[in-house]
Amino acid sequence: MDFDLTQEQRLIVDTARQFATDAVAPGARDRDRSGQFPDELVRRLGELGFFALPFDEEWGGAHDTLSYALAVEEVTRADAALGITFAAHVSLGCFPFYAFGSAAQKERWLAPALRGEILIAFGLTEPDAGSDAGATRTRAHRDSNGEWVLDGSKMWITNGTRAAVLAVTARTQPGERGHGISALVLPADTPGFTAQPIHGKMGLRSSDTASLSFDGCRLPEDSLLGEEGRGFPQFLQTLDGGRISIGAMGVGIAQACLDASLAYAQQRRQFGQSISKFQAIQFKLADMARDVELARLAVLRAAWLKDQGRPFTREAAIGKLYASEAAVASALQAIQVHGGYGYVDDFPVERYLRDAKLLEIGEGTSEIQRLVIARQLGC
Amino acid sequence: MNMLVLLKQTFDTDTKIVLKDGRISEDGVTMVINPYDEYALEQAIRLKEAGGGTVTVVCAGPARSEEALRKALAMGADEAVLIDPPADGDEYTLARVLAAACKARPFDLVLGGNLSVDNGASQVAIRVAHELGIPYVGAATKVEVNGGSVRVERDAEGDVEVITAAAPLLITAQQGLAEPRLPSLPGIMKAKKKPITKQTPADLGVDAPARTEVVDLKAADSSRQTKMLAGTAAEQATQLVRLLREEAKVV
Ligand SMILES: Cc1cc2nc3c(=O)[nH]c(=O)nc-3n(C[C@H](O)[C@H](O)[C@H](O)COP(=O)(O)OP(=O)(O)OC[C@H]3O[C@@H](n4cnc5c(N)ncnc54)[C@H](O)[C@@H]3O)c2cc1C
Numbered sequence: 368m369d370f371d372l373t374q375e376q377r378l379i380v381d382t383a384r385q386f387a388t389d390a391v392a393p394g395a396r397d398r399d400r401s402g403q404f405p406d407e408l409v410r411r412l413g414e415l416g417f418f419a420l421p422f423d424e425e426w427g428g429a430h431d432t433l434s435y436a437l438a439v440e441e442v443t444r445a446d447a448a449l450g451i452t453f454a455a456h457v458s459l460g461c462f463p464f465y466a467f468g469s470a471a472q473k474e475r476w477l478a479p480a481l482r483g484e485i486l487i488a489f490g491l492t493e494p495d496a497g498s499d500a501g502a503t504r505t506r507a508h509r510d511s512n513g514e515w516v517l518d519g520s521k522m523w524i525t526n527g528t529r530a531a532v533l534a535v536t537a538r539t540q541p542g543e544r545g546h547g548i549s550a551l552v553l554p555a556d557t558p559g560f561t562a563q564p565i566h567g568k569m570g571l572r573s574s575d576t577a578s579l580s581f582d583g584c585r586l587p588e589d590s591l592l593g594e595e596g597r598g599f600p601q602f603l604q605t606l607d608g609g610r611i612s613i614g615a616m617g618v619g620i621a622q623a624c625l626d627a628s629l630a631y632a633q634q635r636r637q638f639g640q641s642i643s644k645f646q647a648i649q650f651k652l653a654d655m656a657r658d659v660e661l662a663r664l665a666v667l668r669a670a671w672l673k674d675q676g677r678p679f680t681r682e683a684a685i686g687k688l689y690a691s692e693a694a695v696a697s698a699l700q701a702i703q704v705h706g707g708y709g710y711v712d713d714f715p716v717e718r719y720l721r722d723a724k725l726l727e728i729g730e731g732t733s734e735i736q737r738l739v740i741a742r743q744l745g746c
Numbered sequence: 747m748n749m750l751v752l753l754k755q756t757f758d759t760d761t762k763i764v765l766k767d768g769r770i771s772e773d774g775v776t777m778v779i780n781p782y783d784e785y786a787l788e789q790a791i792r793l794k795e796a797g798g799g800t801v802t803v804v805c806a807g808p809a810r811s812e813e814a815l816r817k818a819l820a821m822g823a824d825e826a827v828l829i830d831p832p833a834d835g836d837e838y839t840l841a842r843v844l845a846a847a848c849k850a851r852p853f854d855l856v857l858g859g860n861l862s863v864d865n866g867a868s869q870v871a872i873r874v875a876h877e878l879g880i881p882y883v884g885a886a887t888k889v890e891v892n893g894g895s896v897r898v899e900r901d902a903e904g905d906v907e908v909i910t911a912a913a914p915l916l917i918t919a920q921q922g923l924a925e926p927r928l929p930s931l932p933g934i935m936k937a938k939k940k941p942i943t944k945q946t947p948a949d950l951g952v953d954a955p956a957r958t959e960v961v962d963l964k965a966a967d968s969s970r971q972t973k974m975l976a977g978t979a980a981e982q983a984t985q986l987v988r989l990l991r992e993e994a995k996v997v
Binding site: 374375377378385386414415416417419420424427429503581644699 | 812813816817824928931934935938956
């Protein structure tokens with residue numbers, strides 16, 4: 368086994384870390400307070416070419432999910448709200464266009480999305496279809512001149528109000544559960560489409576989360592993304608990849624918890640000594656270090672399998688489940704290490720907890736990850 | 747303009763220096779492009795982008811330096827030369843080796859760092875200029891090229907000195923000369939295919955044994971002792987004089 372990164376991967380990680388440290392970290396607290404979307408940082412990530420990381424060189428990429436995961440980790444370590452904006456755009460937005468899109472759809476939408484000129488959102492979840500995505504109610508039908516007409520609504524869509532185009536799932540044929548669902552390309556300027564920002568999020572406050580509604584949206588004949596009726600297996604495949612990036616976010620938050628807690632423990636003195644000398648505090652730090660290490664290995668292994676073109680459903684679910692729970696556990700412990708100072712936003716650890724919690728919910732809850740793993744075990 | 751950039755890989759500036767067997771240990775240390783050299787590199791790339799030409803990075807250093815060269819190529823340099831220096835060489839040796847590598851290719855401008863953040867001797871670049879027989883301008887804060895003439899603003903102990911010179915010449919970068927860019931993914935991918943030529947001093951026909959010898963290396967003693975004095979101002983003054991005389995032995 369070779370655990371060393373290549374020269375290129377090291378350069379990518381170094382670049383991501385320097386960008387995160389110099390450009391992302393300094394404004395993270397203010398953006399969390401104000402909820403201001405990080406337009407400029409998104410533009411710069413695009414300029415660095417990072418949106419193309421997991422895709423082929425033909426698209427300006429590196430065909431390297433592993434360095435993509437590491438870049439998401441680094442960005443998230445500084446600001447998880449930018450991390451989810453990045454991860455959702457690439458793994459949920461760009462990926463279906465890359466994997467299932469026609470040449471024309473790729474040229475029109477994927478190319479500018481990879482350059483960071485536009486964002487793409489992925490609309491799967493609905494008010495009444497969350498974990499049970501097969502219960503999709505949004506529907507589309509062809510009218511007499513072949514155009515698609517889309518009606519319905521979506522909920523919790525990352526980058527929903529910012530995206531120039533959305534990949535939206537809808538029922539196009541009668542069927543049970545996953546059958547008869549297709550994905551459609553919806554330009555954001557389509558009449559009948561509205562996106563409303565969802566306010567009051569617990570964390571990831573400067574990321575854009577929206578509810579969408581489609582009221583007789585008319586889309587040209589060639590708006591199917593991939594094959595008709597294949598929407599369900601397509602989004603399962605999309606989510607498998609997305610879980611790697613959510614896992615990478617978990618690693619980033621857990622690492623940030625460890626960094627903050629270690630620095631604080633070494634500097635805080637009580638009972639005449641550094642609190643890092645108390646075994647009770649040391650054990651918390653040791654647990655965080657263990658979690659970071661194991662979560663990173665699990666996530667990177669799933670990324671590696673994907674790059675090798677091998678099955679990775681089980682590994683992505685394990686990585687996502689472990690890393691998201693590690694992030695939440697580490698954040699709780701990080702607050703404990705900080706005592707009262709951890710309970711206010713002068714220190715970043717309470718934000719880490721609020722941000723980390725979403726990782727146990729989005730792109731399949733922890734319960735759903737366990738179902739996926741159990742299914743892979745043959746249950 | 748054809749530009750050569752002298753570049754060295756050094757310890758990250760946050761690194762804690764550890765001595766092991768009389769040598770500086772590199773175990774677990776993060777290596778970076780010497781920050782001053784990175785300013786020089788960025789300046790060269792900007793001159794190339796504005797006026798055309800080529801940027802070749804020249805490094806005399808151990809094999810690990812390849813990573814720094816790959817980064818330079820990813821930032822926009824066209825090619826790199828890596829020379830394996832003799833282990834017992836000094837600044838004289840390095841300057842001879844680097845100058846020979848420079849002479850082997852056409853150039854109008856050589857850029858380097860004002861100093862390296864590890865040894866901080868400020869020796870190599872000026873010696874290379876001497877070996878090449880070209881003018882030298884140190885600690886540049888601004889570089890402009892107008893045809894074959896180069897205008898340099900340099901930091902003269904806080905004042906600005908303006909110098910014009912005809913190419914070829916060698917310029918070293920003061921801190922902040924040109925804020926280095928981050929390598930982009932397309933840059934990193936292109937760098938994979940750019941050439942790094944590896945040479946030995948023998949390939950360059952250089953045999954320049956060191957003229958100086960490092961006799962000893964000691965870690966700086968950074969342990970600080972704080973002693974709080976008490977009493978009236980006069981009492982404290984008396985104590986201070988006694989301590990300076992008897993303990994610190996400085997008066
Ligand atoms: C900030 C944010 C961003 C998001 N971004 C996107 C996006 O970009 N695109 C998108 O399509 N969606 C997005 N989502 C939606 C997200 O994927 C869903 O919230 C998630 O899948 C859970 O669905 P739900 O909220 O409807 O919960 P429910 O499915 O209603 O689940 C409620 C609870 O029941 C449990 N549960 C459900 N079914 C089972 C079962 N079979 N066995 C055991 N337990 C079960 C769940 O685990 C959970 O604990 C986002 C959500 C948030 C909060």
